[in-house]
Amino acid sequence: MSDTQPAILLDKVNKWYGAMHVLRDVSLSVGQKERVVVCGPSGSGKSTMIRCINRLEVHQEGRIVVDGTELTDDLRALDTIRREVGMVFQSFNLFPHLTILENCTLAPIWVRKMPKAEAEALAMEYLARVKIPEQAKKYPGQLSGGQQQRVAIARALCMKPKIMLFDEPTSALDPEMIKEVLDTMIGLAETGMTMVCVTHEMGFARQVADRVIFMDRGEVVEQGPPTQMFESPQTDRLKLFLGQILRGH
Amino acid sequence: MSTSIAARPRPAAARTGPIAWARANLFNTWWSTALTLALGYLILRGAWAFLDWGVIHAIWQVPQGPKGPNTDICRAAAGTGACWAVIGEKYRFILFGFYPYAQQWRPAIVIALFIALYCISANRRFWRKELALIWIAAMVLIGILMWGGVFGLTLVTESQWGGLPITLILATFALALAFPLAVLVALGRRSTRLPAVKLLCVMYVELIRGVPLITLLFMASVMFPLFMPNGFDVDKLLRAQVAITLFAGAYLAEVVRAGLQSLPKGQAEAADALGLSYWKKTLLVVLPQALRLVIPPLVNTFIGFFKDTSLVLIIGIFDLLKSGITAVAEPAWQGFGNEVYIVLALIYFAFCFAMSRYSRGLERELDRARRR
Numbered sequence: 001m002s003d004t005q006p007a008i009l010l011d012k013v014n015k016w017y018g019a020m021h022v023l024r025d026v027s028l029s030v031g032q033k034e035r036v037v038v039c040g041p042s043g044s045g046k047s048t049m050i051r052c053i054n055r056l057e058v059h060q061e062g063r064i065v066v067d068g069t070e071l072t073d074d075l076r077a078l079d080t081i082r083r084e085v086g087m088v089f090q091s092f093n094l095f096p097h098l099t100i101l102e103n104c105t106l107a108p109i110w111v112r113k114m115p116k117a118e119a120e121a122l123a124m125e126y127l128a129r130v131k132i133p134e135q136a137k138k139y140p141g142q143l144s145g146g147q148q149q150r151v152a153i154a155r156a157l158c159m160k161p162k163i164m165l166f167d168e169p170t171s172a173l174d175p176e177m178i179k180e181v182l183d184t185m186i187g188l189a190e191t192g193m194t195m196v197c198v199t200h201e202m203g204f205a206r207q208v209a210d211r212v213i214f215m216d217r218g219e220v221v222e223q224g225p226p227t228q229m230f231e232s233p234q235t236d237r238l239k240l241f242l243g244q245i246l247r248g249h
Numbered sequence: 250m251s252t253s254i255a256a257r258p259r260p261a262a263a264r265t266g267p268i269a270w271a272r273a274n275l276f277n278t279w280w281s282t283a284l285t286l287a288l289g290y291l292i293l294r295g296a297w298a299f300l301d302w303g304v305i306h307a308i309w310q311v312p313q314g315p316k317g318p319n320t321d322i323c324r325a326a327a328g329t330g331a332c333w334a335v336i337g338e339k340y341r342f343i344l345f346g347f348y349p350y351a352q353q354w355r356p357a358i359v360i361a362l363f364i365a366l367y368c369i370s371a372n373r374r375f376w377r378k379e380l381a382l383i384w385i386a387a388m389v390l391i392g393i394l395m396w397g398g399v400f401g402l403t404l405v406t407e408s409q410w411g412g413l414p415i416t417l418i419l420a421t422f423a424l425a426l427a428f429p430l431a432v433l434v435a436l437g438r439r440s441t442r443l444p445a446v447k448l449l450c451v452m453y454v455e456l457i458r459g460v461p462l463i464t465l466l467f468m469a470s471v472m473f474p475l476f477m478p479n480g481f482d483v484d485k486l487l488r489a490q491v492a493i494t495l496f497a498g499a500y501l502a503e504v505v506r507a508g509l510q511s512l513p514k515g516q517a518e519a520a521d522a523l524g525l526s527y528w529k530k531t532l533l534v535v536l537p538q539a540l541r542l543v544i545p546p547l548v549n550t551f552i553g554f555f556k557d558t559s560l561v562l563i564i565g566i567f568d569l570l571k572s573g574i575t576a577v578a579e580p581a582w583q584g585f586g587n588e589v590y591i592v593l594a595l596i597y598f599a600f601c602f603a604m605s606r607y608s609r610g611l612e613r614e615l616d617r618a619r620r621r
Contacts, residue, residue, distance in 0.1 A: 056521060089518070089519065095520075095534055097538050159524065
């Protein structure tokens, strides 16, 4: 696989929920090691789009190619893609019946067939990287939201993914916890990970993103580097959106 | 300019002890005082009447006459005192039915085996693969003891079995087999990829749930042989066993499905996103959480079916209840059903209460592990 091949390619992707047309001709190419931030008003289809990339949602038209593998009904292709793509959710979705360590080792042991000791060493390494190794024996319910989200990031990283997807990772957090999660994500970006991140954290976008995608009503309306997007938006819809979120802050 | 308020210990509860408790809960208003007194009077009256009948005027033994026990003194005391002598005379028939008298040590061991099996299975320390082997070994042993015909044990056919072993066999096998069946049916019913499997599961649940257990038992005992070729015979006990198992499976499937429904969608999505296959996701993430959520209704159903096994008496199987009824059918003991029913109730209660206590303990233990 060459470095010129995009990590993620969406080609005229369309999706409907019943009669509602939620993704309209979405085309997008994310390069290797590129960091893309997706923003847009609620209901704009940004979460649906990112969830299509690892097929938590199924698209009806168009092509999605992840790391050279096209997403089809073929289960083997899906398997390959899900091993390579990590995902972090808005609501953390840690497994409450397992300890932090078990959350992190579950997939390496059962999917990657890694020996338990090796998986645990790897998990401790990543838990140290998200700065909570001392919580390894606790259960998710005993951790704060920010800690849980950092565990969720570590859990995804334990599968050694090539691509990380973030679906509004800080939206469910109390304000004082947002920074610790963003710092973790910034640290991850510095390692050269390919990242697609749905977020409204404009400071994060400015600091980390190579490109910002603005979506509205199911389509990609405008894209470009963060400075250009935030300082000289071209479309009225982006101007309106930026006006709204800046007023909100 | 703000001064912080120093933390101070929580004030102690005003008064404690049984008198304070009674004053706060039983005599806090004139209405509650009146209710307490009225109910207290009724409870004491009832308790005294039972004590008077069951202990003070009770007859514990009857003399042996030439033609068996002489129950005249019990008849004379009828209505004023219980005749517990019937239990002493008949307990072996109640427990073992028509099982050959000299061989009744065999079903006695079977009862002990079942209870030991329950105790081992209840302990979470033994929840590993070896437990399945213990179960299989115990089942083989129980089969050998009940049937015999090997190792010098005389053969005893199912038609001679009776009493508590029948109840335990029916309940244990029905629930042990219905539970995995129920999990599969519940999963099948939620399947989106396999519409035929889903339809089959829905039909199974709706058909079985739509008829009374008694109907199913009659079908198993009367109708089923009609559809079978001549000479092909399945024992009545086995047919009843299958009917109860299928019936319990349908009910348990709905309980399990409720657990599956109540799990947030994000759990399955997170497992999917990590690349876990359907079965790994189900076994490692979904079921451990879903089943934990439905422990109370699961145990509820278990207790219900333990008692419902007594319905097999209508197709002539001598379970515990039927053996008890038959024990007092003999002329000498006719009319002493109350005493027998009380003992039967106590046996059923012991098993059901144990299940209920266990489920409460299990819930607490699993909750503590999570410390939510």
